[in-house]
């Protein structure tokens with residue numbers, strides 16, 4: 001009997017647990033550890049902030065959902081992973097102490113490195129959780145004009161909520177009969193951004209212009225005060241409403257043991273096995289692949305990792321491989337919604353536009369919830 005441990009109850013961890021529960025022989029034990037007992041559907045947080053759905057519509061109870069699938073759920077904080085000893089240290093929650101494993105899937109997502117931008121914590125809104133989205137909702141309620149800055153800090157790896165927030169704000173102001181300046185801020189010059197980001201920005205430019213949304217590229221935010229954003233090269237931008245994606249880093253549970261790159265992301269191969277160790281896989285925002293960090297990537301990586309873990313356990317070669325693709329919908333709220341697909345290890349890019357794609361995104365959200373909760 002093998003003891004399989006999964007760390008993280010987000011897209012990566014949940015999908016890995018479900019695939020393992022479906023395919024592993026029943027004598028093997030599957031345990032999922034996460035600090036929260038709820039799964040949150042992050043792509044819906046923009047709609048939550050704009051009052052288009054309620055918090056309980058976009059999350060569900062993980063403990064119950066996992067029990068239905070013969071997965072033991074432990075709510076706890078993962079403090080440390082020791083791959084050499086096959087042990088994980090947990091604190092607080094249901095269990096405190098050490099937990100041993102035979103096989104591990106590491107899916108702890110990203111850490112918000114807000115300390116890298118002084119003033120972020122005090123002055124910026126973000127959308128990286130239900131509570132943060134509800135605070136931004138309150139700020140939107142109180143915003144009736146001025147300058148709204150929506151964007152990314154250096155090291156942020158998530159473009160979709162930036163664009164969706166800018167579009168939703170433009171529509172909200174139009175509905176209220178109010179006016180404001182909206183600027184989308186990107187840290188890099190378009191030529192220096194990662195390929196997916198540049199192509200996505202190009203595809204969205206006409207729709208942003210149609211909404212009167214300005215784009216300010218090459219503005220790496222270094223510091224935030226109560227009224228201004230300051231860039232690396234000393235530029236200053238005044239704001240009245242601020243929503244930013246903070247810098248991301250890998251979670252700290254694997255720090256300083258040589259399995260991560262300089263930003264804390266876990267090094268894996270295309271089978272999702274962690275390099276330079278054994279019986280360990282990593283998936284989702286926690287891994288070091290280039291480009292944006294996205295939920296559909298976490299899901300695909302979890303499927304690959306689960307497939308290969310089962311093969312390894314059964315003594316077969318790992319034959320599932322991950323292809324790094326970016327596939328997303330930016331919901332503009334109307335006919336300028338786009339579907340964007342790019343092979344990040346190749347050249348093909350495709351873009352489709354239309355009201356239909358916003359609808360597809362909302363339907364996918366409902367489908368995901370119905371399937372997994």
Ligand SMILES: Cc1cc2nc3c(=O)[nH]c(=O)nc-3n(C[C@H](O)[C@H](O)[C@H](O)COP(=O)(O)OP(=O)(O)OC[C@H]3O[C@@H](n4cnc5c(N)ncnc54)[C@H](O)[C@@H]3O)c2cc1C
Nearest residue numbers: 008009010011012035042043078109284285293294295296
């Ligand atoms: C506002 C917003 C909009 C987005 N829109 C899209 C979109 O349109 N399309 C798309 O594909 N992606 C989108 N994403 C990105 C997507 O949500 C992430 O890529 C995805 O959540 C990554 O899944 P994950 O399982 O790797 O990490 P996460 O979802 O972050 O899950 C990590 C899990 O680990 C737990 N955890 C972390 N650290 C610890 C610890 N030390 N101890 C115990 N538990 C811990 C967390 O509680 C969480 O349950 C969006 C994200 C946001 C924030």
